[in-house]
Amino acid sequence: MKLIGNYTSPFVRKISVMLLEKGITFEFINESPWHDSSRVKDYTPLGKVPALIVDEHETWYNSSIIAAFLELQHQAPAFLPVDPRDQLEVRLLETLADGICDSGLLIVRELQKDPAQQSESEMLRQRDKIRRGLDALEAAAAEGKWLNGPDITLAETLFKRDSFARTEPPAN
Ligand SMILES: N[C@@H](CCC(=O)N[C@@H](CS)C(=O)NCC(=O)O)C(=O)O
Structure with a gap:
């Protein structure tokens, strides 16, 4: 692969x-x-x-x-729970984390433009999404069901750095 x-x-x-x-x-x-x-x-x-x-x-x-x-490869650990409704809850958090990253990416792309072409209002709009998204993620982490819970989940793969130390890219 x-x-x-x-x-x-x-x-x-x-x-x-x-x-x-x-x-x-x-x-x-x-x-x-x-x-x-x-x-x-x-x-x-x-x-x-x-x-x-x-x-x-x-x-x-x-x-x-x-x-x-x-x-679908059925190789442990599973990143999604077995119950379809639980799966949806995890996928929703995954979508939330993805959306925060999408907004971050849009800000980076905006900042790469010539300053005269940058849209301050668009960057603020994206920043608001990030702030609301992080608040929602924090609430989910405090709940400890699918984030910071007993099992690793798909929802954690974008943000929970400490659990995945060995996946860090090389420094250079
Ligand atoms: N929703 C997509 C997002 C992928 C994405 O936006 N990747 C960025 C890098 S972080 C990219 O390749 N962008 C290139 C482009 O937009 O042309 C996913 O989950 O794979």
Whole structure:
């Protein structure tokens, strides 16, 4: 299996955490999606990371879809509970965490523009989403059911750094 990604993407991190925790062997292909010469679009039409190449006939993209595919391998630990309703609750928190990262990414992209082209109001709008999202995540963490609970969940793969020390990328 090959994981196409880069070291700064939280969505790639989600999949790296799952692969490492499940002990699934994979090769990491470090590709930035942002450059004109990027080869990411050769792997996925949307040109975004992560993409997971299973073989020459099977490629999955979008971190939520890849996560669902990895769960189908039935390799421990499971990142989703068995009960479908519980699964939805975890997927909702995953969506919340993804959305916070999406907003962060939009702010970064805005800041990369020429200052005259940057939209302060758009950045404030995104910051509000991040603030509300983090408040909701904190409340879920305090509840301790799917975040900070007894079992590892998909909802934790983007934010809970201390549990996943061995998935840290190299310093350089
Ligand atoms: N919802 C997607 C988001 C993926 C995403 O936005 N990845 C960023 C890197 S963090 C990317 O590749 N962006 C390239 C682009 O937008 O062209 C997922 O969960 O995989």
